[in-house]
Amino acid sequence: MKFFIILVLFLSSSYNTILGQVTISGNEKIKLKPAKMLGIDTAEYKFTYDVQFVKDTLNRDILVSGRTLLLVGKHSSVYVDYYAALSDSIYAESVRDGMSIMDAMNKSSNVKGKKFRETVVMNYPNQGEALVQDYFGGAFRRYIDKTCGQTWSLTDETMEILGYECRKAKCDFRGRSYVAWYTDEIPVHYGPFLFGGLPGLIVRLESDDKEYRFNLIGIDKVRTPFLVEIYDGRGVEVLSRDDFRYLKQYYNENAAAGVLNNASGVKLELTSEQEKELEKRLNRPRPYNPIEKE
DSSP states (O other): OOOOOOOOOOSSSOOOOOOOEEEOOTTOOOEEEOOOEEEEEEEEEEEEEEEEEESOTTSTTOEEEEEEEEEEOSSOEEEEEHHHHHHHHHHHHHHHTTOOHHHHHHHHTTOOOOOOOOEEEETOSSTTOEEEEEEETTEEEEEEESSOOOOOEEEEEEEEETTEEEEEEEEEETTEEEEEEEETTSOOOBOSTTOBOSSSEEEEEEETTSSEEEEEEEEEEEEEEEEEEEEOSTTOEEOOHHHHHHHHHHHHHOHHHHHHTOOSSOOOOOOHHHHHHHHHHHOSOOOOOOSOOO
């Protein structure tokens, strides 16, 4: 009998980024607008991965642990942080049950544990492409990745994982070398992050330098398929991949710039002394070790 760790169903039938835009200025009341969403696909499968990665290469023994969710539809897949999806699910369900938007936001904000920031939509907007989106520097930003495929070297080596016979594959991808274990017993050609294109689901993925590790822990066939959406409203900036990666590193190293000059609709009115104190607290060196090194 195959071993399953069944993913606990979220409250809502949609796992998406749906928070409205907030404007705070002086004594004005908080204004909330409905979020514009972009429908991707109808999810039929949910796969949960544990993720471990080295955030600071000067402290390689310290691993950051998180959990991510892969939602697979007929034509596309969406890879997102598990707890970000759970938070948005709680928000959507709370609003649907009649809770005020502000109370729903407060309730959903109690969900902790978000570690993997980027949302990755595979085979969107076209087959073989990927939409990558993240929130940093006070705004949602995205790019379309048209060269995201991997060239895999398949081997005859096998291993049983979660009760499935898995086969080993290797690839080099954007500055790192990887070993993947996949099973053709699950006919889904996706995996974590941008990885996929193998003859079955990626069950385990690890970089040779041990800085990124993904392990499948949950498998669930959706009983009632649901629409998967991502945020597509005010402030979404479409960039090139190079500009996206440059800005992400810049705002990581200059956090105060993102707080004081954001494009999210939140306006902060601070005195010059408050700005100096904020910059002092935020502009401390931050480790940065992206999964893609080139």
